[in-house]
Amino acid sequence: MASNMTASASASATQLFNMDYEEFIALLFTMRDLAITQFHRIPGSAIVTRYIKMSYQHDPARSAIELCLVIFAIRYLLAPKYSTQKKNFVKLRDDEIDELIEDWAPEPLVAPLTEFEQEQVEKTPVITGPTGPKVKLANGRTVTNLASANYFNLAGQPALAESAIATLRTYGVGPCGPPGFYGTQDVHIDCERDLAEFLGCQDCIIYAQAFSTINAVIPAFAKRGDYIVADDKCNFAIQKALQLSRSTIRWYKHNDMDDLEKVLKKIDRESRGRELTRRFIVTEALFEDGGDVADLGTIVKLKFQYKYRLILDETNSFGFVGATGRGLTELYNLPATDVDMIVGTLATAFVGGGGFCCGSKEIVHHQRISGLAYVFSAALPAMLATTVSEVIKMLRENPENFIVPLRENIKTFHAALAKTDMLTVTSSPLSPVISFTLNTKKEATVAEQDRMTQDIVDECLANGVLVTRAKRIALPAGMAKGPSWFGWDPAAAIKIHVSTGFTKKECEKAAGIIRSAVTKVVGRRR
Numbered sequence: 467m468a469s470n471m472t473a474s475a476s477a478s479a480t481q482l483f484n485m486d487y488e489e490f491i492a493l494l495f496t497m498r499d500l501a502i503t504q505f506h507r508i509p510g511s512a513i514v515t516r517y518i519k520m521s522y523q524h525d526p527a528r529s530a531i532e533l534c535l536v537i538f539a540i541r542y543l544l545a546p547k548y549s550t551q552k553k554n555f556v557k558l559r560d561d562e563i564d565e566l567i568e569d570w571a572p573e574p575l576v577a578p579l580t581e582f583e584q585e586q587v588e589k590t591p592v593i594t595g596p597t598g599p600k601v602k603l604a605n606g607r608t609v610t611n612l613a614s615a616n617y618f619n620l621a622g623q624p625a626l627a628e629s630a631i632a633t634l635r636t637y638g639v640g641p642c643g644p645p646g647f648y649g650t651q652d653v654h655i656d657c658e659r660d661l662a663e664f665l666g667c668q669d670c671i672i673y674a675q676a677f678s679t680i681n682a683v684i685p686a687f688a689k690r691g692d693y694i695v696a697d698d699k700c701n702f703a704i705q706k707a708l709q710l711s712r713s714t715i716r717w718y719k720h721n722d723m724d725d726l727e728k729v730l731k732k733i734d735r736e737s738r739g740r741e742l743t744r745r746f747i748v749t750e751a752l753f754e755d756g757g758d759v760a761d762l763g764t765i766v767k768l769k770f771q772y773k774y775r776l777i778l779d780e781t782n783s784f785g786f787v788g789a790t791g792r793g794l795t796e797l798y799n800l801p802a803t804d805v806d807m808i809v810g811t812l813a814t815a816f817v818g819g820g821g822f823c824c825g826s827k828e829i830v831h832h833q834r835i836s837g838l839a840y841v842f843s844a845a846l847p848a849m850l851a852t853t854v855s856e857v858i859k860m861l862r863e864n865p866e867n868f869i870v871p872l873r874e875n876i877k878t879f880h881a882a883l884a885k886t887d888m889l890t891v892t893s894s895p896l897s898p899v900i901s902f903t904l905n906t907k908k909e910a911t912v913a914e915q916d917r918m919t920q921d922i923v924d925e926c927l928a929n930g931v932l933v934t935r936a937k938r939i940a941l942p943a944g945m946a947k948g949p950s951w952f953g954w955d956p957a958a959a960i961k962i963h964v965s966t967g968f969t970k971k972e973c974e975k976a977a978g979i980i981r982s983a984v985t986k987v988v989g990r991r992r
Contacts, residue, residue, distance in 0.1 A: 582913070586920065591927060597621045599967030601932070609927065610976050612962045613934040615814035617786055617898045618868045619967035620857060626817065629856050630849040637848035646834060649845030657851040658822075660858045665792055666802040667824035671833050674846045676811040679821030680779055681707045682839035683809055686832060687775075688713040688746055693737075695729050695774070696748040697721065699755045702939065704748060704779055713746075720753075723764040730772045745774045751794035752783035755936070755956040757893025757901040759787075762798045766805070775806040784808075785815030785857075786872055787896050790865040797896070818854040820846040871966040872898055875973050879964055882977030888988045889981075892959065900962040901936070904984065906991050912938075915958035918987055922960055925983035931976050934961045960984075 505511050518529060558566075579587065592604035593611075599619060601611045620626055633653065641649040654672060662670035673679040684707035688694055694708055698717040708715050716733060719725040726747075737743065747769055749760050762778070769776045780793045788796030793810070795802045802808060807825045812818040823833060833840055861868060879900050883891055893901040904918060919935040926933050936956040962980065964973070 582917065582920075589924060591932060599965060599972075607930070609930045609932045610968075610972070611932050612964070612976060613932045614963055614965070615899075616817065616967070617815045617872060617963070617965050618817075618857075619965045620815075620817045623817075626853055626856055630853050633849040633852040639849075640847040641845045643844060644841060645845040646841055651845070651848050651851075653848045653851045653855070654845060657846075657855050660855045661822050662824055664858050664862065665795075665808060665824050667808065667826075668803075669827045669830040670822055670824045671830045671837070671840065672812070672846055672851065673821045673823070673837070673839050674819070674843050675839060676781070676813045676819070676821040677703050678839035678843070679811070679823060680704055680777075680781075680809050681710060682837040683807060683823050683833065684708060684746075684748065684777065685710045685712075685838070686836040687807075687829075688744060692744040692746070693733055694746045694748055695726065695733070697750065697753075697760070699753055700748065700750055701754040701779070701781070703781075704750070708748070720756075721758060721761060723761055723768070726765070727768055730768060730774070734772060745772075746777055747774045748777045748779070750779045750782065752780075752787060752894065752897055754782055756959075757782075757897040757899055759783075759797075759894045759896060760794065762794045762800065762805075766798075766800060769804075776804075777807045777809065778805045780808055780810035781821075782897070782899065784810035785861070786869055786898055789869070791815070791861050791869055812850070812854045816854045816857045818846075818857070819850040868966060872964065874970070875964045875966065875968055876900065878970050878973040879962060879977050882974055883981060886981050886985060888984050889960075892957075898964045900964060901959045902962075903957055903959050904988050906988055908991060910991070912958070914991075918991065919958050919960055921987045922980075922983045925986060926980055929979045929983070931979045933980065934963075935959065936961060 506515075591609075593601045594604050595602050597611065597614050597616055598621060599611055600608055601614075602608050614621075637651060637653070641651060643649040645654065658670040658672055661672070662668065673682060680703050684694070684704075688711040690712045692711070692713040693716065694711065694713045695716045695718060696704065696708060697720055699720040700708075716729050718729045733745070747765060749765060751760055751762070752758075753760070760778075765776065768774075778794065780787075784793045785791045787793050790796065792802075793808065795805060795808070802824065803826075805825075807823055807829060809821065809823045811821050813820065823830070823837075835841065873895075876895060876898060880891060880895060883889060883900070883902060888905050889902045890905055891900060891902045893899060904915070904922075906918075910918065916938075923933055923935050936959045938955045960980070968976070
């Protein structure tokens, strides 16, 4: 039998070898038709055939890739099981495992406090009761409060308190849901409309957290491969937002418009002939580190010249810079539409909470679906949105009742602090946060500067005046400061928060106490 099959196969092979070309081709077509006939007998074969034909017609490579994936999946499913356990793995007894667990010491998530930091924690004053020009501490003392961002002294304003309480009784404490789900209420829509109209923008979006606002705005628009040109003294919130965007960051020297233009020209040369990317300029309006004002007029000019989008952080300026508190665009007499995105906080001058971003309708709409702090956070409590709307109404009706007294008190502090050469005021006369550094004859280390500023804070508190100081975020272990590092390393400075709740005489008295504290502490070092 075997010999007959061998002979038959040999004869078929001989017959195939002796065929001419046309007969061979005819045999192939016959075999193909037979295979197709057998395939069509399989249930569902018509669907597979139609899918392959359509796929091949539009993209032949797709069919090949899908076939490879199908083969890989079949091979993966049919592959033998494997174990991650090593061949020389030693199985421990339960008592040995317990012994290892007892000996194991986890690495702390946070480094232990230094002696200086522990001392700060112990000395930190605790306020009991409402915040105002005068506050009561937990130890029973009443001190002058120059450490609160209550610039218009509205935190305890009776009319605002009544409005907030009425809203609380109507809407509850908070919506307990994201704005895009069921967190948006009519007071939120009213607040956004009031802010947009106040600034002169098309639309506005409010966030529930002030710090997270810029963290959501920048990554919503800037992605990997995009360019962001930022001032190298931008605040920590901006720096974290830049880091989250994963964009290409280029820094320009603080408030140096020549350096900004140089950076823009360099990017233009580098990207010539490449794929077009999104490009942004990011700056603060009134800088948290130092308190000086950005040159918005020149920045807007360069923005249009080199075709960039501008993101302006008005956190430290909105509400009190400009003739009616509308911020830096009003100060420079520029339309708000010249700035693509104006970002700010509602938790200082407006005694509310959260933050906002104003811009075109398209920019705001995009954030409602892409701003992570908006999409995934509970909405702003209704009573805070109502409070912001009420303050905007006050500023619209009588801006001079708020801004003029505030400017007068700022001017009084500047004049009083100028009477000593042991300090230098770095902040603008427009800023209600007066920042000054110390003038020492001997150069001081960072630790010594921190110690001196803290001693001044303690000395002021001992004499009944509450002020604060700039605090830095330490470099991560093993990381050197440079272009790739994002952190907060401000100059060692004292911060005085001025408000309209003080008379001229009270301002002069408080400034005198601060001046005496500086003379005492710096004098010891001299």
